[in-house]
Amino acid sequence: MSDYTSRVLEQVRAKNAGEPEFLQAVQEVISTIAPVLSANKKYEDNCILERITEPERTIIFRVPWQDDKGNIRINRGFRVEFNSAIGPYKGGLRFHPSVNLGILKFLGFEQVFKNSLTTLAMGGGKGGSDFDPKGKSDMEVMRFCQSFMTELQRHIGPDTDVPAGDIGVGGREIGYLFGQYKRLRNEFTGVLTGKALNWGGSLIRPEATGYGCVYFAQEMLATKNDDLQGKVCVVSGSGNVAQYLVEKLNQLGAKVVTMSDSNGYIFDPEGINAEKLAWVMELKNVRRGRIREYAEHFKGAQYFEGQRPWSVPCDCAFPCATQNEINGQEAATLIKNGCKLVAEGANMPTDLDGINNYLAAKILYGPAKAANAGGVATSGLEMAQNSQRLNWTSEEVDAKLHSIMVNIHRNAYDHAREFSGDCTADFTNYVAGANIAGFVKVADAMIDQGLV
Ligand code: NDP
Ligand code: 2IT
Numbered sequence: 001m002s003d004y005t006s007r008v009l010e011q012v013r014a015k016n017a018g019e020p021e022f023l024q025a026v027q028e029v030i031s032t033i034a035p036v037l038s039a040n041k042k043y044e045d046n047c048i049l050e051r052i053t054e055p056e057r058t059i060i061f062r063v064p065w066q067d068d069k070g071n072i073r074i075n076r077g078f079r080v081e082f083n084s085a086i087g088p089y090k091g092g093l094r095f096h097p098s099v100n101l102g103i104l105k106f107l108g109f110e111q112v113f114k115n116s117l118t119t120l121a122m123g124g125g126k127g128g129s130d131f132d133p134k135g136k137s138d139m140e141v142m143r144f145c146q147s148f149m150t151e152l153q154r155h156i157g158p159d160t161d162v163p164a165g166d167i168g169v170g171g172r173e174i175g176y177l178f179g180q181y182k183r184l185r186n187e188f189t190g191v192l193t194g195k196a197l198n199w200g201g202s203l204i205r206p207e208a209t210g211y212g213c214v215y216f217a218q219e220m221l222a223t224k225n226d227d228l229q230g231k232v233c234v235v236s237g238s239g240n241v242a243q244y245l246v247e248k249l250n251q252l253g254a255k256v257v258t259m260s261d262s263n264g265y266i267f268d269p270e271g272i273n274a275e276k277l278a279w280v281m282e283l284k285n286v287r288r289g290r291i292r293e294y295a296e297h298f299k300g301a302q303y304f305e306g307q308r309p310w311s312v313p314c315d316c317a318f319p320c321a322t323q324n325e326i327n328g329q330e331a332a333t334l335i336k337n338g339c340k341l342v343a344e345g346a347n348m349p350t351d352l353d354g355i356n357n358y359l360a361a362k363i364l365y366g367p368a369k370a371a372n373a374g375g376v377a378t379s380g381l382e383m384a385q386n387s388q389r390l391n392w393t394s395e396e397v398d399a400k401l402h403s404i405m406v407n408i409h410r411n412a413y414d415h416a417r418e419f420s421g422d423c424t425a426d427f428t429n430y431v432a433g434a435n436i437a438g439f440v441k442v443a444d445a446m447i448d449q450g451l452v
Contacts, residue, residue, distance in 0.1 A: 089123045377404045
């Protein structure tokens with residue numbers, strides 16, 4: 001770390017005490033971009049680090065709604081509009097009881113660099129609420145979404161800020177949110193992505209994060225003349241990202257042996273094939289049940305209550321549930337058991353100790369902001385289709401997604417090799433590469449646009 005990066009990190013810590021996830025995300029980025037800051041004095045002269053760590057705007061609002069029994073309920077709504085240097089704010093909405101300002105600031109901060117890596121014109125933002133959709137009826141979810149959008153609609157728009165889904169926000173929620181926006185504003189625009197196909201959505205958007213993460217893993221393996229055929233894979237989560245990631249791994253001949261949810265994980269030594277995955281999708285998307293039912297339904301599978309899957313021996317690991325789901329010890333266990341690749345579908349799933357363990361072991365490690373950027377990239381493709389008022393075929397969208405993931409990998413790889421001193425013939429530090437590549441584009445745009 002240089003004097004400049006240490007000084008800014010201290011300031012950020014002092015100003016954002018009590019937001020550990022945000023500080024963790026900032027530390028990871030700042031600690032890896034020092035070489036590019038030392039080589040280009042203009043970033044320090046323009047106080048880019050001080051500015052890029054401060055959201056442009058943070059909106060916090062009350063969300064009152066009524067449950068099915070007629071009780072009045074109050075939640076807190078947020079939108080963090082982090083950085084608009086290279087395009088309108090873009091990023092998902094998370095509905096989960098753990099949501100608070102610090103978590104949304106970490107997610108918004110990550111989104112700035114991720115969106116930059118996609119090569120598309122999107123700034124970074126994130127929002128959501130501490131509302132828990134679990135156990136709520138469709139009508140309760142609808143009333144909540146309508147109340148949330150009644151306030152949020154003042155702050156967003158197709159050229160201003162374009163939200164999408166994240167944990168707890170899928171097709172159902174996007175539908176209710178879009179309906180209320182359209183009603184209040186009397187306009188049918190691409191203000192949200194992740195829409196259904198019959199009213200402006202894009203083919204492949206639901207699949208995009210999971211598919212994209214697998215495409216990124218393929219690119220990392222290709223640098224070692226390897227591929228996914230026959231690889232034993234451990235996956236966490238069983239939501240949107242995990243489901244389509246497992247689908248693509250199966251298509252490419254890998255064997256997925258675990259999935260999980262917030263209560264525990266299932267281990268299926270035979271592999272979660274296409275037929276079993278279809279059952280999981282019905283369980284999670286229609287019946288909204290628990291993953292433990294898998295082990296009751298499929299003989300030979302086991303369920304581990306309250307545990308995460310990282311002690312299961314594997315070739316490749318794909319965390320797809322939530323932040324900090326792999327700590328230093330769990331990362332060490334993965335490596336000890338032979339894991340050679342980690343590609344992150346979730347945002348910041350590995351803590352800083354865990355990342356250091358991957359880097360020390362020199363495994364292929366695809367950090368979230370590069371590996372899971374396919375979701376927001378395909379949101380960018382949805383925005384492009386909405387502007388054109390055209391729908392592309394799934395082959396077209398998938399080909400564009402694939403080529404974006406190849407480009408993100410190449411960009412991170414090249415920037416790592418140019419700037420990060422620890423790369424060798426067989427090791428690429430994709431953390432440094434992704435952070436530097438994402439940072440430079442946004443920072444240069446901020447300088448071009450003056451002190452705003
Ligand atoms: P979903 O809500 O569809 O699924 C989330 C999954 O993770 C569920 O299986 C859920 O379990 C589990 N989970 C959530 N919170 C926790 C927790 N605190 N502890 C353990 N398990 C948990 O969300 P997504 O699949 O969309 O998102 C998963 C991750 O991917 C998140 O980190 C998100 O930010 C990231 N991401 C999502 C993108 C997208 O396009 N959707 C794009 C890029 C990243 P349960 O079923 O019990 O709730
Ligand atoms: O974390 C993410 O990139 C997302 N949840 C997707 C955001 C988006 O705008 O599609």
